[in-house]
Amino acid sequence: MQQQVYDTRQGRNSERKSIQQEAAESRTENVLTTDHVFEVLYNRRRRDVITYLREHGGTATTSDLAEYIAAKENETTVEGLSSGERKRVYVGLYQNHLPMMDDVGVVNYDKDRGTVELQECAAQLLPYLDDETETNAHRMTAGGAVGLAGFLLLGVFDVGVFAAISDLLWVTLGVIGLFVLALGDEYDLFAAADR
Template sequence: MSLDQATVDQQSAPSLSRNEIYEILSNPRRRYSLHAIKNEDGTTELSDVAEQVAAWENGKSVSEITSKERHLAYSSIQQNHIPKMERAGIITHDSGTIELTEEARDLDVYVDVVPGDSIPWAEYYLGLGAVSLSLVAAVWVGVFPESVPSLAWAGIIAVLFTASAAFHAYQNREMNLGSDGEPPELRDGR
């Protein structure tokens, strides 16, 4: 098969199913590996990934991990996780160099880490919507003084939703695989 034909076949190949994505993301070592690769702009060395994953798993810095910890992570990632992610089309692996594919970019939507001290955003927006509707109803029945224009209340609601959405977008970016620092699931403590 020619290189051009391989490119065409790869582009026309179906995307991963939800079950395949959940299977890939079900293992912490694979999630940590993907996070480490994304931290390096999508291309890095297997040895660097293994060191970083071993450090995260053991709650240490890379310089503090032992050769045994490094070896355990390296062997598992090289023999099990890299081949599985490569078969899924999420990465390519050649002579120790790992590179994310376009397919890997679609995984972020499946990783929604909610910090332990937070409520899910769907519940937050449901509550904000209920408060907004209550405010509109109170303005409509004349609970508030008429000296405050109705448009001011609409402005307050718009500001609340805009500020909430902006913070939500910021938090989601921080909680994605590949954001700076530790993987999102390790940030709340071990």
């Protein structure tokens, strides 16, 4: 039984070495493997690290990252965080996420100085990072368009109380509704450009 456990551990170590060797090779080429892309993007905290670094000039301290992520996870402000909430995220970043991202080459993590710098190959991850506000805005626009279409169909086919309104008024309401949806979509685009 002990021999099997030893063999299993030995197999894991040799597999781990190959992953580390693969990371070193991809780092020198500045190209992430598909496995590394998925490994980095798998965890929400690692995605938040990339987002924060992009929004703050590409560099930050481990403490700043921990505060940002802890505030986001606890749905509060940085000032409203407890020391335990900060520490829980800081330890996870310090011991796990940042060293792994450094091994892959997405960030340059200096543990001694507590600094993190986004690397060029992180650009390969950007198409996969979702912008939740943009997704929600598109859902609202699509939902508004479906609702407007349903409302107009009830009027055009003279269903129930909608039969009392003339077809010309339905066309007018449809044009105004589409105009309002288009304005809302343009507003979302301008708001996203300001961020």
